[in-house]
Amino acid sequence: MATETRTQGVTPELAAVLERARWAPSGDNTQPWRFRALGADEIEVLYRPSDALGVFNLDHFAGHLAMGALLESIDIAASMHGWRAVIATDHAGEGRFPIGFEAAGRAASPLLPFLQERATQRRPLSPKRLTGAQKRILEASVGAAFSVEWVEGAGAKARLGVLLARVDKVRLTIPETFAVHRDTVAWGARFSEDRIPDAAIAVDPLLLRVMRWAMQSWSRVHFLNRYLWGHGLPRVEMDLLPSLFCGAHALLVSQTPMSSVGDVIAGGRAMQRLWLTAASLGLQAQPEMAPVIFSRYAAGATAFTEVAEQRLYAAALSGRFADFFGAGNWTQATFLMRFGFGAPAQSRSLRKPLSDLWISDE
Ligand SMILES: Cc1cc2nc3c(=O)[nH]c(=O)nc-3n(C[C@H](O)[C@H](O)[C@H](O)COP(=O)(O)O)c2cc1C
Structure with a gap:
């Protein structure tokens, strides 16, 4: 090296x-x-x-x-x-x-x-709550410019799980996400240097095979979604169950609106301290960013999909998320993730070698 x-x-x-x-x-x-x-x-x-x-x-x-x-x-x-x-x-x-x-x-x-x-664990975890001491350590890790809002207890986790599953309907049924999912998942892999291996997705082996078959063309995905409720089971396995089976969800919130690139960078730094601190406490974690991202689009009237119905649906869901977290301001919501105790992921993303990340002359 x-x-x-x-x-x-x-x-x-x-x-x-x-x-x-x-x-x-x-x-x-x-x-x-x-x-x-x-x-x-x-x-x-x-x-x-x-x-x-x-x-x-x-x-x-x-x-x-x-x-x-x-x-x-x-x-x-x-x-x-x-x-x-x-x-x-x-x-x-x-x-x-x-x-x-x-x-x-x-x-x-x-x-x-x-x-x-530190790695992403997308599978269900122990529903055991985090202790007060663990939460204080995590809250301290993000620094004075950020705070952490916790979602705990079966009722609140279930309500959030339903919202996450609803957002995932947007994610799984719009044509704009098809190429992203096709290209960013390493199908048939346990490890990948530049993508997410499909074994790291929280679905059972049979459903994974169906997803792999479907992801070969948008028409297959569309057919499954339209006639066979193709997005239903994935949402139960990827959102609802993991949402219930975790110790807590945490929303990282900026104390002030994030208006510049530097503000978002600071948010990313706080997010990484939070995630690493969780790893140091023996906690597994998974980001749940689709609602934050789609809510930002809804707040900024960004036409992220050609499907008008899903744009309206995302806007309605963003209102529900704002109500849920008691904060209407999506310029301050930084990172949503869930934490829990459990086994580390058996399948994970690796990284490109350093030599591939170098630019020698520009
Ligand atoms: C800004 C950001 C958003 C992410 N959003 C999600 C998400 O919504 N769902 C998810 O399962 N993982 C999400 N991830 C996790 C990445 O997929 C993961 O970090 C990446 O594949 C590297 O894998 P590792 O965390 O196991 O090292 C996100 C990560 C970052 C930094």
Whole structure:
């Protein structure tokens, strides 16, 4: 690794930081970042959104959250050498983040061991509640600019599960998501460097085979949806059951409206601290971002689908989510996820090798 990265112009120590940091999560494992050496001890991280995320990243909200997660991961990884990452965000709007490192004599972050271990677990988890002490630790991890709203108890989790399943009807029945699902799932795989392996999706093996067959053409999906309630069982297995079988759902909320790219990046950094802290407490986690993303579209009147009926439905659902969380302002809702105790995922997304993420000349 050291020989290879030296040719890319950075020290082996800095390459080791990026080796760990590249495990940051991104929507559908699209890894919208590239690295460029500015000097042996200095890099620039570039935001390069993947077309694959399509309808889920129209306003770049998901992409910028992932960038925030990566920048937070770089700072945490830098602590392995006692360094602090000095990240310039003046060019965030252009998708450029120059980063230097200062020797801060800092102790290794307690979150460092979890950069690679943290993973998405989409299957049902234990319904055992989180303790008050665990929730306080998680709340503290997001910093003063954010807060966490908890959804706990069977009744509230069931109500949220029904809402999630309703949003998933939008997700599973509009043509705009077809190419995203076809291209971002690695069909027949347990691990994937650049996609989500299908074994990591929370459905039973028979349904997975039907989904795999259907995903070969939009007409098959449309036929199943129209005549055989094709979206029904997936929504029960992917939304309703996981929603009930978890310790709690958590909505990360910004204290102020997120109006700039930098604000969303800060949200991504808080999200990554929350997720890594959960991993350090032995909790499994799964993001549930479709309602946040579609609610943002509804609030901004973004025509995310050609199906007018589903646009109206999404707008109605966004109102219900706002009522549920008691906050009508989708400019502050940052990240929705569920936590619970249980076995780690047997199938997970891996990452592209560092060499594939380098830009040598631009
Ligand atoms: C901004 C963002 C949105 C995400 N949304 C979802 C989601 O709605 N549902 C889901 O199951 N996973 C979601 N994920 C999880 C990613 O699919 C996952 O992090 C990625 O595939 C890498 O896998 P890993 O987390 O197991 O390392 C999201 C991740 C990020 C960063």
